[in-house]
Amino acid sequence: MAAAASSSPYTGDSPEAPLSGEKVYVAVGAESRDTLLWALHKFGPQGTAFVLLHVYSPPKFLHIRGAKIPPSQLPEQELIAHKKMHLQSISDNLDQYQLTCAQQKVQAERLVVEADDVAQGLVDLISARNVSMLVMGDADDKHYAKKMKVLKSKTAQAVEQHADPFCKIWFICKGTLVYCRKAAPFSHDMMQECRQSSTCAQSSVERSSSLSEMWRASNTWLQKLNLDQHAETTSSYRYSGKEKEGTKECNESDNELHNILMELERVKQEAYEEKCRCEKAEQKLFEALQKAQASENLYFGELKQRNEIEVKLATTMEEVERLARTADELAAKLKEECKKILVLEKRSAHSDRIIKDVMLQRDKAVREAESIRVKNGESTATVDRTVHITELSISEIKEATNNFDQSLKVGESVYGSVYKGFLRHTNVAVKKLNPENTQSLSQFNQEVEILSRVRHPNLVTLIGACKDARALVYEYMPNGSLDDRLACKDNSRPLNWQLRIRIASNICSALIFLHSNKPHSIVHSDLKASNILLDGNNVAKLSGFGVCRMLTDEFKATTTLYRHTHPKGSFVYIDPEYAISGDLTPLSDVYSFGIVLLRLLTGRSGFGLLKDMQRAVQKGCLQAILDSSAGNWPLMHSEQLARVGLRCCEIRRKNRPDLQTEVWTVLEPMLRSASSMLCSLSFKSVSEDYGNVPSYFICPIQQDVMRDPLIAADGFTYEADAIREWLDSGHCTSPMTNLDLPHRDLLPNHALRSAIQEWLQTNTD
Structure with a gap:
């Protein structure tokens, strides 16, 4: 090590031993290795104790999504997350610096302080800890020059000017000493005495802590020391002079002169005090005049504002009266339109049998075509994992939505609008993407590609698409979105806690299916309550696949699938790490699912919900924050859901649970318990209470209204669970014909399913 040190570039001063008990403070940042090595070369051989000092200054702007955002515009939770990440980075740097000191066999402490200004933080620390030796950087390495002898950094200049005069400071740039500020030339004991004197002086002036007052206190001590020495010399001189002169007349003369001088000093002091009193009186008079002027201006301003408010009030009252008249007229028109709609709905009920027959014939033809293709050895939609999507024309879309009539609009977002339509004798939901959005075509292709590859009971079913109109046709979900149901929109009945547990289980199942999709995982990336739709039986289905991402092999990391992309989605539900880094992984959906769980528990919006739930769990007052409209939550279920939701919302991805192995094991027992207690209207009770149930709604095996109708090879439609159980039990014949x-x-009967759901919705309302 000695040979290496002799040729080390970190020179500029010979090794120096500090005073006994003193520590060397080294101010370090992200790139301060050269500064630390210089300090180790200078003080390390003497076994000096080091303190690695870092001053953390909160940033004035945060870079999020390519924009500079002031911290005041961000939620407190996100600010805390940013600060934790910054402090973690600082801790990692200090670990590396401590390792460097350990390699040099030097003991080093670490100290992190927080201040709005780095220079002020260093100056305050020097004063608070009586630092006598400090090593810090001067400027960036790229600004270094061999002839540089002047401080370049504003931080270094401020520290050099305002730091305690008893602290010696070495300013280093690129491993070279640029400038050294010497300490005050006193011994160690005198420095301690001076500091104690400075402290006493500070206490006498209202305990001020500014550096300028400390400097004045130190100078006052020095002046006092010089004046005392001068007074002793003067006194000694006068004493010897008097001893030589020794006459009585001289003494009397001196006493008289002294008395005159004292009287003049007293008069001068009284004049000065009188002048100060006059100045104070003038200042008070000036302030009183200013207050009077301000009061007068305020009075005239309020008078003017009052007149403006009166004029606006009169205008507003006239507008309210006009709107009231318009509302009465519209109410009358709406009543007439409702009567017309009721008549049309009654007429459409008679066409159910015809629709069923037509759909059966079509399904039978599809099955025959599939059978022929199988016999000919061709691949089918089931084999290659793609589902046939019906291509629709613009005229069909416009006819189904009455040329996108605004009265049929059931939803709207930045990506487009959703209309209720009637297509091929079936109620559907038509999503028309906004043509002004440059990404609408890519979102259209994305939804078609994803939904044509996957099928799951808790994913919304895509029926058809029209590329020219950029319109997508889905199965109609009568109960709307989870967001609307939690807000009880249109006076809808609140969801009980059993239904909420089932909804959470449905979405968890859908996410597990998407994340485990083969050969490529699918990340939804826009999971939120408005993208969770409820059918006529309040079964949850996930929608909104316009911004989802498929994680292919080219985006694989060592242990986790991810994809780097520009963050998209709702701010409340978006993963903090995804928002900062742009790296999208399945754990981003886990964070959004955690927010959905907390909303199901509380019925509140997502803003500030995470912080309130954390506080409630910590204080043991969870019942106070639960949604009372859901009924009496079981204590065990509510606590388990709350803790699972908080784990899903961890800031760091690595701390979030796995949906399949951790979250589902909690939800599955709850789902079984809730299903047995669920007090909703069953299909069987509907068929018993209403005698006018269409016969083709009844499953031939279960003799009950179907909820998931599937078409078998015999051409008949059965309930999914019933026909699957029939086939799994070894039967190879038809339950109806015995052939x-x-x-x-098995093929899904979308048309019949939509008709059943609409019928159930109409009769249960």
Whole structure:
């Protein structure tokens, strides 16, 4: 080590031993290795104790999504997350510096202080800890020059000017000493005495802590020391002079002169005090005049504002009267339109049988075509994991939505609008993407590609698409979105806690399916309550796949699938790490799912919800924050859901749970318990209470209204669980004809399912 030190570039001063008990403070940042090595070369051989000092200054702007955002415009939770990340980075740097000191066999402490200004933080620390030796950087390495002897950094200049005069400071740039500020030339004991004197002086002036007052206190001590020495010399001189002169007349003369001088000093002091009193009186008079002027201006301003408010009030009253008249007229028109709609709905009920027959014939033809293709050895939609999506024309879309009539609009977002339509004798939901959005075409292709590859009971079903109109046709969900149901929109009935547990289980199941999709995982990336739709039985289905991402092999990391992309989605639900880094992983959906869980528990919006839930769990007052409209939550279920939701919302991804192995194991027992207690209207009770149930709504096996109708190879439609159980039990014949089934494939009957759901919704309302 000695040979290496002799050729080290970190020179500029010979090794120096500090005073006994003193520590060397080294101010370090992100790039301060050269400064630390210089300090180790200078003080390390003497076994000196080091303190690695870092002053953390909160940033004035945060870089989020490519923009500079002031911290005051961000939620407190996100500010805390940013600060934790910054402090973690600082801690990592200090670990590296401590390792460097350990390699040099030097003991080093670490100290992190927080201040709005780095220079002021260093100056305050020097004063508070009586630092006598400080090593810090001067400027960035790129600004270094061999002839540089003047401080370049504003921080270094401020510290050099305002730091305690008893602290010696070395300013280093690129491992080279640029400038050294010497300490006051006193011994160690005198420095301690001076500091004590400065402290006493500060206490006498209202305990001021500014550096300028400390400097004045130190100078006052020095002046006092010089004046005392001068007074002794003068006194000694006068004494010897008097001893030589020794006459009585001289003494009397001196006494008289002294008395005159004292009287003049007293008069001068009284004049000065009188002048100060006059100045104070003039200042008070000036302030009183200013207050009077301000009061007068305020009075005239309020008078003017009052007149303006009176004029606005009169105008507003006239507008209210006009709007009231318009509302009465519109109410009358609405009543007439409702009567017309009721008549049309009654007429459409008679066409159910015809619709069923037509759909059966079409489904039978599709099955026959599939059978022929299987016999010919061709791949089918089931084999290659793609589902046939019906291509629709613009004229069909416009006819289904009455040319996108605004009265049929059921939803709207930045990406487009959703209309209720009637297509091919079936109620559907038509989503028309906004043509002004430059990304609407990519979102259209994205939803078609994803939904044509996957099928799951808790994913919304895509029926057809029209590329020219950029319109997507989905199955109609009568109960709207979870966001609307939590807010009880249109006076809808609140969801009980059993239904909320089932909804959470449905969404968890859908996310597990998407994340485990083969060969490529799918990340939804826009999971929120408005993208969770409820069918006629309040079964939850996930929608809004316009911004989802498929994680292919090219985006694989060592242990986690991810994709770097520009963050999209709602601010409340977005993963903080995804918002900062742009790296999208399945754990981003886990964070959004945690917010959905907390909303199901409380019924509140997402803003500030995470912080309130954390506080409630910590204080043991969870019941106070639960949604009372859901009924009496079981204590065990509510606590388990709250803790799972908070774990899902961890700031760091690595701390979030796995949906399949951790979250589902909690939700599955709850789902079984809630299902057994669920007091909703069952299908069987509907068929018993209403005698006018269409016969084709009834499953031939269960003799009950179907909820998930599937078409078998015999051409008949059955309830999904019933026909699957029939086939799994070893039967290879039709339950209706007892003839052999040509194949075991099952096709969903979307048209019949939509008709059943609409009928149930109409009768239960």
